[in-house]
Amino acid sequence: MTTERFDVVVVGAGLSGLLAAHRLSAAGHRTLLLDKGRGVGGRLATRRIGDGVFDHGAQFFTSADAAFAAEVTRWREAGVVEQWFDTRLEPDGAVVVDGHPRWRGATGMTAIAKHLAAGLEIRTASRVAAIEVLAGDSDAGWNLVLDDGSAIEASAVLLTAPVPQTLELLEAGGVPLTADDRQELLAITYHPCIAVLALLDGPSGLPDPGALRPASEPLDWVADNQRKGISPVPALTVHAGPQTSRQLWDAPDDEVIATLLGAVPGLSAAPVEGGVQVQRWRYARPETAHQGFAKELFGLPPAVLAGDAFAGARVPGAAASGWAAADLLLTRLSAVQA
Template identity: 50%
Template sequence: MQSGTTEKLCVIVGAGMSGLLAARTLKQAGIRTIVFDEAREVGGRMSTCRFGDGVFDDGAQFFTVRDTCFAALVAAWQSEDVVAVWSHGFAKPDGSNNQDGHPRYRGIGGMAAIPTHLARGLDVRTAVRVSAVQHSGGYWLVQMDDGPTVRADALLITSPSEKSVALVTAGGYPLPTLVRAALENIEYTRCIAVLALLDGESNVPEPGGVQYSGDNGAGEPVWWLAENQRKGISPQASAITIHAGPRFSLENWDRTDDEVVTALIGSVHLFVGSRVREVRTRRWQYSQPVEPHSEPCLVAAETPPLVFAGDAFGGAKIEGAALSGLAAAEHIRRLLV
């Protein structure tokens, strides 16, 4: 498959926050983009799932804003009814409220509403796994699993860094030593999420989130507890999300779902308050980078451009991923003109 046009084409691997924002920015600059994601839905770790009559944010729970550029984007999303302020702090494990005045934002209807909004009008192809990328004749050849090859003028890779290195290695491209070392240095915590649909109301205090991490809460075995009905995204049913801490997640990664559900629900039983009607688990192998790379993105090649971005660069979390996507798009735009 060729790009079929004289317009410059940038292929983006990953339709999470970083990849989608980069695609929108490049499109505004007149550069064509195709975004590939191996998942069935866009959003990556900004994920909302449904079962029974419950709606659950199972990955990222909320986000904060520090940077003025990101603040402008968030203000626009607010005016478009895509995001809302959830709270100005969360409860502590002892049930007391810990308001600090800083807004915490959520997607309206769930966190996935934000990437879904960002993907509108873009050429995003889901359920397509990129298996290798190859440098050939002044282009990037992007190989899909069992599928065609796309020839691109520029390539942006936003998958977890270990997977990004594997894509380039599979295509036989020798990454510069410092770039490879920077990518290989990035480690991620794991997170086991338990999602429980309740028969009645929970005892999770306002505003529907309990933060076990930080201060005197060790964050183990439970890091975070949310009640998605109180959060405002699960109107029909009380639906709780439990995130295990990084140590528990690592040590219990291979245990059965029943075992982790029993341990984690047992740890928060005072807040559960009602019978659990149905339960699911989700394992996030690449949950959050332990120590992001200091630069907002990594330019591995200039002609043709190869750039790595995502929350492993710059500032971590959703805001860091957004800023990384913007920075990567700016590099690619400059290199393609």
């Protein structure tokens, strides 16, 4: 059986991977995206419970950067995003008008990823288990081993999983990182976040705009997805703060649910029986920033790491990093081909 080969394999069909893949494909490189998830989007994540629709990863995003603002305009024109609010939610409950739009997916955050997925070659439910350097000359490329035992070759790889997970894949494949690269990447760490999603038996009672940012732990964020405009019925997303998420990480779901829902100020409805779920994000948000927009691995076939750890711990940063990583790879690939 012959092994498939692509110019570039992008690991991860979150925002950074999807935007990078568009740029690489537009430049004429045959590009494949692999994602272990059932769908695309990564931390742009929307889930249904009954009739309720919940964003359980990223909640909204801003668009201050010019290149990202232009991209958001295209999404808005395609009906993929809408403005949620244009105020700053202060931890003391104050709402300060600053005129900067806070965007949401029109039907939830995954709408953005689904929109970007059109026209790309993507395989979901495809978990990469190891990344190996192919034997041969220095430009022989890469072999990606999937957890079903199959393999795919690539001239270059663009790696967007949270950095500790990318390091595990490189280690599993015995990739010899330089000491500097290893040290730089090991320094990148993430905060966890536990999310509780609760279908409610009535209106949540949250203040405008249907969300609040509590002043301190245990909660980091509470949002009413009906007021947000993505759920036809009251549907609450509650995010624990980093410290609480670490403390409750191994606790039973019942304890997590009781602690977090019990801490929501002014909640005027109760969860529907069977309508509550817990999602644990081990790598929710980077806590240490990397200096560059993307990270090329030295002394190896073309390989670049990207994602929100490289250009800011949020949606706009993930976008900027995806583009920067694609540009780095394009430079490297054109040098290889010259």
